[in-house]
Amino acid sequence: MNARVLVSYKSTVLDPQGQTVRSALEGLGYRSIADVRQGKVFDIVLSEGTSREQAAKELNAIAHEVLANPVIEEYRVEILD
Amino acid sequence: MRFGVIVFPGSNCDHDAFYAVGQNLGQPVEYIWHDESSLGNLDAVILPGGFAYGDYLRCGAIAKFSPVMNAVKKFAAAGGLVLGVCNGFQILVEAGLLPGALVRNRGLKFICRPVTLRVETANSPFTCAAERGRRLRLPIAHGEGRYYADERTLDELEAEDRVAFRYLDNPNGSLRDIAGVLNRERNVMGMMPHPERATEPLMGSSDGLAVFQSMLRAGQAVAA
Numbered sequence A: 001m002n003a004r005v006l007v008s009y010k011s012t013v014l015d016p017q018g019q020t021v022r023s024a025l026e027g028l029g030y031r032s033i034a035d036v037r038q039g040k041v042f043d044i045v046l047s048e049g050t051s052r053e054q055a056a057k058e059l060n061a062i063a064h065e066v067l068a069n070p071v072i073e074e075y076r077v078e079i080l081d
Numbered sequence B: 001m002r003f004g005v006i007v008f009p010g011s012n013c014d015h016d017a018f019y020a021v022g023q024n025l026g027q028p029v030e031y032i033w034h035d036e037s038s039l040g041n042l043d044a045v046i047l048p049g050g051f052a053y054g055d056y057l058r059c060g061a062i063a064k065f066s067p068v069m070n071a072v073k074k075f076a077a078a079g080g081l082v083l084g085v086c087n088g089f090q091i092l093v094e095a096g097l098l099p100g101a102l103v104r105n106r107g108l109k110f111i112c113r114p115v116t117l118r119v120e121t122a123n124s125p126f127t128c129a130a131e132r133g134r135r136l137r138l139p140i141a142h143g144e145g146r147y148y149a150d151e152r153t154l155d156e157l158e159a160e161d162r163v164a165f166r167y168l169d170n171p172n173g174s175l176r177d178i179a180g181v182l183n184r185e186r187n188v189m190g191m192m193p194h195p196e197r198a199t200e201p202l203m204g205s206s207d208g209l210a211v212f213q214s215m216l217r218a219g220q221a222v223a224a
Helices: A016-027 A052-067 B014-025 B067-077 B087-094 B151-159 B209-223
Strands: A002-009 A039-045 A073-079 B003-007 B029-033 B044-047 B081-085 B101-103 B111-119 B135-142 B146-148 B163-167 B178-182 B188-191
Touching: A002 A052, A039 A052, A052 A073, B003 B014, B014 B029, B014 B209, B044 B067, B044 B087, B067 B081, B081 B087, B081 B209, B087 B101, B087 B188, B111 B178, B146 B178, B151 B178, B163 B188
Parallel strands: B003 B029, B003 B044, B044 B081, B081 B188
Antiparallel strands: A002 A039, A002 A073, B101 B146, B111 B135, B111 B163, B163 B178, B178 B188
């Protein structure tokens, strides 16, 4: 089973990297880009025999405790197959 | 007064902190390796600057799970003095010992230069040898030093007199110019500027001594 955890800054936290990418895109002439927020992706392979429920439980726990800092970031856990 | 300096893999201001305390404050000091599960018999512990565990994932995010951090949490809960400088501050917020977070500087650049701070409260074991309003000239050296907390937390810090230092000319976009904060019990402080790098004239400033002298005074008051 494969899973993906997406971590990004909360909308209230300034993201100067995303802003820099946005202004670079503007400089390249991509006029339709209004905003860019940069984040992180964790592709995770689960051990064979792990149940979907167990996987969801553990992935949410590690996203909350390790992969994201809930003070500044939000996360989304996706179980892919 | 017995000081300890935690050494994480990737710490790089541990020797500076050791020197500041041992040579310029004149107090006994020892190193504590990150996989120690006990701090031994200490009165104060310093989490130094650097890039603990390479700062992988987020600054301080891996360091907060090291064995020594359980000992630091117990030490703090028992009232021991804990000072986190730069990466040490980042580790303390990740570990939940201090509120808020430290994020990428507004200008995205790593900034390494002296800045001027204002002491915002003398009511702490880290600032009691100074007075409110005193200016300190200390070096900063960080890429992720922009203090962030939600509005409610910032209001609470101010209402409880827990902002220890503010930047006079905010270099990194820190919210409300905050350079250092205290926990509610006032025995844990984190700051981005480096007091240990300004403890004798040869370093260009001795202003950082005020932090260590405050700790010594507070420690002696407890012992008396």
